[in-house]
Amino acid sequence: MAAHSQIEAITARIVERSKPRREAYLDRVRSAISRGPHRAVLSCGNLAHGFAACSPSDKRDLAGDVVPNLGIITAYNDMLSAHQPYETFPAIIREAAKEAGGVAQVAGGVPAMCDGVTQGQPGMELSLFSRDAIAMAAGIGLSHNMFDAVVFLGICDKIVPGLAIAALTFGHLPAVFIPAGPMTSGLPNDEKSRIRQLYAEGKVGRAELLEAESKSYHGPGTCTFYGTANSNQMLMEIMGFHMPGASFVNPGTPLREALTKEAAKRALAITALGNEFTPAGEMIDERSIVNGVVGLHATGGSTNHTLHLVSMARAAGIHLTWQDISELSDIVPLLARVYPNGLADVNHFHAAGGMGFLIRQLLKAGLLHDDVRTVYGHGLDAYTVEARLDTAGGIVRQPSPEESGDPKVLARIEAPFQSNGGLKMLTGNLGKAVIKISAVKPERHVIEAPAIVFHDQQELQDAFKRGDLNRDFVAVMRFQGPKANGMPELHRLTPPLGVLQDRGYKVALVTDGRMSGASGKVPAAIHVTPEASDGGAIARIMDGDMIRLDAAKGTLEVLVHAAELAARTPATADLMQNEFGMGRELFAIFRQNAGTADNGASVFA
Numbered sequence: 001m002a003a004h005s006q007i008e009a010i011t012a013r014i015v016e017r018s019k020p021r022r023e024a025y026l027d028r029v030r031s032a033i034s035r036g037p038h039r040a041v042l043s044c045g046n047l048a049h050g051f052a053a054c055s056p057s058d059k060r061d062l063a064g065d066v067v068p069n070l071g072i073i074t075a076y077n078d079m080l081s082a083h084q085p086y087e088t089f090p091a092i093i094r095e096a097a098k099e100a101g102g103v104a105q106v107a108g109g110v111p112a113m114c115d116g117v118t119q120g121q122p123g124m125e126l127s128l129f130s131r132d133a134i135a136m137a138a139g140i141g142l143s144h145n146m147f148d149a150v151v152f153l154g155i156c157d158k159i160v161p162g163l164a165i166a167a168l169t170f171g172h173l174p175a176v177f178i179p180a181g182p183m184t185s186g187l188p189n190d191e192k193s194r195i196r197q198l199y200a201e202g203k204v205g206r207a208e209l210l211e212a213e214s215k216s217y218h219g220p221g222t223c224t225f226y227g228t229a230n231s232n233q234m235l236m237e238i239m240g241f242h243m244p245g246a247s248f249v250n251p252g253t254p255l256r257e258a259l260t261k262e263a264a265k266r267a268l269a270i271t272a273l274g275n276e277f278t279p280a281g282e283m284i285d286e287r288s289i290v291n292g293v294v295g296l297h298a299t300g301g302s303t304n305h306t307l308h309l310v311s312m313a314r315a316a317g318i319h320l321t322w323q324d325i326s327e328l329s330d331i332v333p334l335l336a337r338v339y340p341n342g343l344a345d346v347n348h349f350h351a352a353g354g355m356g357f358l359i360r361q362l363l364k365a366g367l368l369h370d371d372v373r374t375v376y377g378h379g380l381d382a383y384t385v386e387a388r389l390d391t392a393g394g395i396v397r398q399p400s401p402e403e404s405g406d407p408k409v410l411a412r413i414e415a416p417f418q419s420n421g422g423l424k425m426l427t428g429n430l431g432k433a434v435i436k437i438s439a440v441k442p443e444r445h446v447i448e449a450p451a452i453v454f455h456d457q458q459e460l461q462d463a464f465k466r467g468d469l470n471r472d473f474v475a476v477m478r479f480q481g482p483k484a485n486g487m488p489e490l491h492r493l494t495p496p497l498g499v500l501q502d503r504g505y506k507v508a509l510v511t512d513g514r515m516s517g518a519s520g521k522v523p524a525a526i527h528v529t530p531e532a533s534d535g536g537a538i539a540r541i542m543d544g545d546m547i548r549l550d551a552a553k554g555t556l557e558v559l560v561h562a563a564e565l566a567a568r569t570p571a572t573a574d575l576m577q578n579e580f581g582m583g584r585e586l587f588a589i590f591r592q593n594a595g596t597a598d599n600g601a602s603v604f605a
């Protein structure tokens with residue numbers, strides 16, 4: 001089925017806007033392809049170093065350029081529950097490669113930050129920049145030029161975006177992303193949040209809070225809310241980087257291991273040495289990117305992807321804008337209610353039909369491009385399936401059901417939860433911003449209230465504890481942008497603002513910083529651009545100014561006459577304490593060179 005006319009029009013607009021950059025990118029990819037297979041260009045010395053530690057049979061295989069060599073880029077560490085299962089994946093991949101007549105080598109590791117551990121801590125100020133550092137680290141591994149394809153082991157927030165930037169930078173190579181899956185369901189996310197609000201009000205102690213948190217985050221696998229990490233899995237599947245049905249299968253299960261082996265074998269099958277060559281730079285095009293944005297809206301995905309998807313697209317020579325994202329939001333309905341957009345978690349989403357059902361519904365309405373390339377072949381229709389184990393331990397794929405396994409979690413396209421998607425762009429005299437409305441009650445989509453200005457999360461938490469915030473107000477949290485302090489997530493503001501909202505006050509947040517993908521219930525205009533440290537009008541707001549946030553109209557305004565606003569001296573902030581400690585001194589060059597949020601807040605041109 002042809003895509004919806006507006007989907008086609010927005011895609012055509014992106015193609016046109018990207019043309020010069022995309023053509024130059026594809027020229028580079030094709031030039032690199034023409035020089036492959038890549039080990040052939042290495043000297044004997046280079047090659048000897050490249051396989052010195054290999055077995056004699058692997059050395060024989062790698063000495064020539066007939067046997068494909070699979071590079072593994074791994075983000076394994078024990079810090080992220082989502083990445084801990086990767087410890088055993090290289091051995092599984094090597095075994096699968098041998099079975100497939102190939103070789104596999106770990107090309108390199110990349111760092112991976114857990115935003116849950118650093119939330120509200122100084123380390124969070126490295127989080128966004130870690131995305132580009134991950135892309136650079138992956139590039140170091142792949143620069144050995146020993147590989148015919150790559151598998152990427154990464155899941156969480158900045159890791160998949162960073163690895164995708166690397167995959168597209170090395171677009172002459174096929175790239176398959178291998179997920180490890182969500183942890184099994186623990187304490188429901190809404191119950192965890194309720195106990196957090198009780199703690200914020202001083203009604204329960206740390207012991208009760210830690211018990212609730214530990215019951216929620218209790219084992220290996222991705223946290224089960226629909227934040228950035230699980231938005232990443234959705235994106236990798238709907239953009240064709242995953243094997244069909246791979247995203248949300250729990251770690252440590254036979255099906256998970258079978259999917260890992262299958263992905264490794266598939267990566268070896270789509271190299272230039274075979275007859276299904278699928279280089280990542282040609283596989284991902286403007287249609288794949290639009291499919292990603294559509295999936296984001298249909299699932300109420302993370303606001304962080306208004307930064308990451310823009311950066312990922314640019315790595316493939318594609319210029320995606322917030323306007324594109326916002327207009328797609330107007331035509332893509334919300335089909336999933338997964339926390340914070342509902343009470344279910346990703347295990348429930350998967351059990352209700354998961355990605356296969358979602359893709360089938362969106363294809364049915366022409367809201368996805370079906371005519372795309374994927375690691376699995378041609379056509380997104382191949383992803384309207386569920387992966388199962390057959391009696392021999394192999395993988396069999398069955399068509400996804402026509403009916404949702406739980407209509408409260410996954411809706412049919414004929415009866416969506418909301419007629420439009422989750423992410424809107426706001427414009428006005430404060431510049432641009434984004435807001436996630438899929439988790440905000442409709443009666444809170446328009447907020448007009450006096451500003452209270454803060455330069456630090458702790459200031460707001462202290463004011464809350466003093467009882468100074470029991471009123472209607474818009475919290476203006478500024479000097480939180482990429483140039484100021486690395487654009488941290490301000491998710492610790494959710495419990496106090498949530499308490500005040502539940503007490504019946506009209507509250508909202510306006511910030512040049514970020515929120516977690518797991519944030520949601522409080523209306524928040526985030527990623528305000530230009531940021532306060534870059535001449536943004538947000539630095540001219542004063543306590544008491546009326547702020548109007550209107551997600552319906554897509555506007556964000558400070559209700560002060562233009563002449564008066566222009567005449568004001570912009571506020572400044574003492575950012576000295578953000579330049580040292582917890583490694584922040586190592587990222588000064590990132591703060592100095594970070595681009596604007598609407599361009600992904602990246603250090604890459």
Ligand SMILES: O=C(O)[C@H](O)[C@@H](O)[C@H](O)[C@H](O)COP(=O)(O)O
Pocket residue numbers: 114115116117119157226227228229302304489491515516517518
């Ligand atoms: O963007 C995201 O999805 C978040 O960064 C998420 O990965 C982070 O871990 C949250 O902070 C977890 O939520 P809690 O902090 O509420 O546990």
Ligand code: SF4
Pocket residue numbers: 080081082083113114115116117156157221222223227229
């Ligand atoms: S989802 Fe967030 S909290 Fe959970 S492991 Fe990943 S980064 Fe850490």
